[in-house]
Amino acid sequence: MKTVLIKEDILSRNNERAKEVRDVLxxxxxxxxNVMSSPGAGKTTLLTGLINALKEEFRIGVxxxxxxxxxxxxxxxxxxxVKTIQMHTGGACxxxxxxxxxxxxxxxxxxxxxxFLENIGNLVCPAEFDTGSNMNLVLLxxxxxxxxxxxxxxxxxxxxAVAVTKTDVAPIFDFDRETAIKNVRFRNPQAPVFFTAAAxxxxxxxxxxxxxxxxxxxxx
Amino acid sequence: MKTVLIKEDILSRNNERAKEVRDVLxxxxxxxxNVMSSPGAGKTTLLTGLINALKEEFRIGVxxxxxxxxxxxxxxxxxxxVKTIQMHTGGACxxxxxxxxxxxxxxxxxxxxxxFLENIGNLVCPAEFDTGSNMNLVLLxxxxxxxxxxxxxxxxxxxxAVAVTKTDVAPIFDFDRETAIKNVRFRNPQAPVFFTAAAxxxxxxxxxxxxxxxxxxxxx
Numbered sequence: 001m002k003t004v005l006i007k008e009d010i011l012s013r014n015n016e017r018a019k020e021v022r023d024v025l026x027x028x029x030x031x032x033x034n035v036m037s038s039p040g041a042g043k044t045t046l047l048t049g050l051i052n053a054l055k056e057e058f059r060i061g062v063x064x065x066x067x068x069x070x071x072x073x074x075x076x077x078x079x080x081x082v083k084t085i086q087m088h089t090g091g092a093c094x095x096x097x098x099x100x101x102x103x104x105x106x107x108x109x110x111x112x113x114x115x116f117l118e119n120i121g122n123l124v125c126p127a128e129f130d131t132g133s134n135m136n137l138v139l140l141x142x143x144x145x146x147x148x149x150x151x152x153x154x155x156x157x158x159x160x161a162v163a164v165t166k167t168d169v170a171p172i173f174d175f176d177r178e179t180a181i182k183n184v185r186f187r188n189p190q191a192p193v194f195f196t197a198a199a200x201x202x203x204x205x206x207x208x209x210x211x212x213x214x215x216x217x218x219x220x
Numbered sequence: 221m222k223t224v225l226i227k228e229d230i231l232s233r234n235n236e237r238a239k240e241v242r243d244v245l246x247x248x249x250x251x252x253x254n255v256m257s258s259p260g261a262g263k264t265t266l267l268t269g270l271i272n273a274l275k276e277e278f279r280i281g282v283x284x285x286x287x288x289x290x291x292x293x294x295x296x297x298x299x300x301x302v303k304t305i306q307m308h309t310g311g312a313c314x315x316x317x318x319x320x321x322x323x324x325x326x327x328x329x330x331x332x333x334x335x336f337l338e339n340i341g342n343l344v345c346p347a348e349f350d351t352g353s354n355m356n357l358v359l360l361x362x363x364x365x366x367x368x369x370x371x372x373x374x375x376x377x378x379x380x381a382v383a384v385t386k387t388d389v390a391p392i393f394d395f396d397r398e399t400a401i402k403n404v405r406f407r408n409p410q411a412p413v414f415f416t417a418a419a420x421x422x423x424x425x426x427x428x429x430x431x432x433x434x435x436x437x438x439x440x
Binding site: 038039040066068069071093120121122123124125143144145147148150151152153154166169172173 | 258259260286287288289291311313340341342343344345361363364365367368370371372373374386389392393
């Protein structure tokens with residue numbers, strides 16, 4: 001059972017570090033949103049829509065985490081004009097709180113109100129590591145299927161809010177809204193569920209309004 | 221750098237164990253196919269089509285790995301009639317060779333020619349752990365996007381073959397076949413790339429023929 005103890009040790013040190021990150025963010029009046037999903041669930045597209053809806057009111061920064069490639073950071077900066085940095089994890093499947101803190105420092109917190117972290121596309125490991133964020137926004141894309149909360153429990157348990165994405169293609173996939181809500185509820189009775197098709201700008205405003213409320217409650 | 225050493229140690233022990241699994245499979249004349257992809261990329265649907273195309277010729281068994289839920293094993297057994305077991309990983313994001321061996325034993329190797337392992341939906345961690353398989357079949361679904369080989373290097377590096385899935389929805393997604401092939405090639409110059417839409421039974425026969433050839437080369 002050595003590996004289990006090592007893992008517990010790593011996770012407990014990570015949780016300690018998360019408290020320190022939250023202290024820094026509180027002092028700097030910054031709201032930090034950790035965005036998690038499977039690969040290709042539409043994190044970058046949804047974030048682009050949300051940032052464009054919120055950037056008049058808040059000064060926003062973005063951390064794009066990937067194992068390799070800079071495509072997301074380039075796309076994000078081009079589409080929103082907000083300060084964006086690319087973090088490469090060197091093969092790692094998740095963001096530890098240490099990595100999260102280093103990325104926040106590299107981004108530079110001065111003059112920012114809100115930071116979005118686009119986590120590694122992975123429905124398993126990132127859920128285990130508290131990044132120090134104020135909110136975990138978890139995406140579930142229609143093409144993945146409405147059964148994913150049953151198969152990936154922890155990700156939906158740690159969600160502060162769930163955004164179903166790519167709802168415009170629901171008619172050609174076997175995805176049922178009521179089943180999706182029921183399966184999210186099975187793992188998480190509290191998290192609000194939003195339905196979005198960011199490529200068509202559908203549902204983005206409602207989710208942005210929710211974020212706006214949560215941000216204002218915390219930093220103002 | 222402690223964590224890195226621990227990881228290397230775990231991976232090196234896993235590789236040792238993989239050789240033992242391959243010895244057992246060789247002795248039993250069994251071909252073992254490890255199927256990996258993101259969550260919801262269509263592993264179960266493609267496998268159903270492949271198994272129905274191959275089950276007259278080979279005696280097939282299936283291991284369905286999930287963190288939780290039995291939906292895949294039930295669907296697989298219902299749709300193909302072949303011997304299927306469900307493995308729960310208890311939160312783990314990948315299948316170690318030890319877990320792979322235990323699942324093969326639980327399935328029972330006697331009277332089988334081919335075993336499919338449907339791995340955890342995860343484009344990162346399962347790539348690091350050799351399961352002792354003869355082949356790694358990696359799926360890339362059209363809704364995920366043609367850029368995924370750039371972002372998830374190791375998964376495409378360890379692929380013996382790549383199956384692009386859900387090609388029937390390509391017209392409504394921003395997915396280019398040539399770009400997908402180029403990006404796979406960037407990580408892996410050898411692996412053949414197949415295009416499939418298993419829900420419409422397109423491309424399944426060609427991939428099944430390829431598997432048939434590989435299986436016969438090894439076990440007959």
